[in-house]
Amino acid sequence: MHLSVDSVCKSFGEGKARKLVLDTVSFSISSGEFVALVGSSGSGKSTMMRLVAGLERPSAGRITVDGVPVKGPGSDRGMVFQKYSLYPWLTAAQNVAFGMRLQRLPQREVQERTSYFLEVVGLSDAARRLPRELSGGMQQRVAIARALAAEPKVLLLDEPFGALDLQIRESMQEFLHGLWQRTGLTALLITHDLEEALLLAQRVHILAPRPGRIVRSVEADLPPGELAHLRISPEFLALREELAACLRGLDGGLGL
């Protein structure tokens, strides 16, 4: 699988009110890679994600999956939103099964894969609970399981932990990191949190705001291991400091 974003521009509005949101953005992801886009608000990172998902169309440039242009949303690009994306009338298990049911998979396969992916995210016990009975972290894990169960070629994570408390966010980062190591999923992560991007992704693109454009790309291939150790390792801290300085230098920096 190869997802390629090639010189993509996006602007909203017409005439004088026309506003350029993304300016000539290019990057790519191959199978098994974890790529992150980091930027402050106004950097167009959510717009970039919506373009990849096919929920918006680029004003210029091309987005392709295995050479085929993206023309709209599809199950090859599963998306996890920041919040409010679980169906409140369905249980955790029914939410996980939702995508497979839309694709009309056989009942038995749906059941097997639902219980498998609930187990993957550690929520087998919560299968029959409604979303409102789950904590924020559990809800996001259900959303991730639902996206994975539809077997996307690439998982699009749009600030998936942005609405969670700091401590839960850290444990969710560890969960996602472990998931990536175990299952070899392919993921594109959008975040404003530089540390999160560096810990999880192998490649990090820094987006500058107004208009959104990639100003720096780094390979963040830190030594494998537990995130808790990684967080305080000298390589990680040096890289984070360097990129934080870069971000601070941009218009309306992040103040890390």
Add this chain to the structure above:
Amino acid sequence: MRESTFWPRLLAHPWILGIAGILIVLLLWTAVTATGLVDRLFLPSPAAVLAAGQAQASAGILGRDLVASVTRVFTGFALSAVVALPLGIAMGTNRAICQLLEPLMGLIRYMPAPAFIPLLIIYFGLEELPKVMLIFIGTVFFNTLMIMDAVKFVPHELVETALTLGGSRAQVLTRVITPCIAPQVLDTYRINMASAWNLVIVAELVAANEGLGKRISLAQRFLRTDEIFVGLIVIGVIGLLIDLGFRLLMRRACSWAN
């Protein structure tokens, strides 16, 4: 121990104060009529109203009136609900349809439905159809616009998630939007059912052979205030029962939304 918690517990029951309120009014009503301060012609005693009700019931009049009015309300309202649901969803999901119909509906909605009665009589005569149509006209625009609003408030994340899971537009409509708005739709129907009841009585006051509204207007002609009271109370009780029915249905069918 048991005695000391009895009263607080009883008062904590959600219905107890409501029932007490009704009983107090009944009590005041009995007391005022017992003193004879008010002419019985203006305010009949509860016993007289009960007797009038029993007389109507045993003569079969009450049952016939009830069936006639309830049938009109349910037919007209069912028609309105069936038309409003797809129309409201279409307006909520499609901008062009919304822009086409919303100003028109906004205009007609403010025309008082009873003002259509003369037209409806000219068009449809004096039978059931004009009454059913009055209820339909009087509720369909409110139902449609309220359902449209419910659709517009469906979180876009829910729709977009379905699309990124490989769902088609049709599946989004049936698997996301419809279940999502179900509680608001039931609530819309519950609220607008009250107008359907108002309209059936108005229609029967103008032209009908039977029905609770017709009975009230006949009672007025013969100065039978006790029968007017019977009609009013029966209408109120049925309205309340329908309201409770919708609430029960909502609690059963949409427990996730409570």
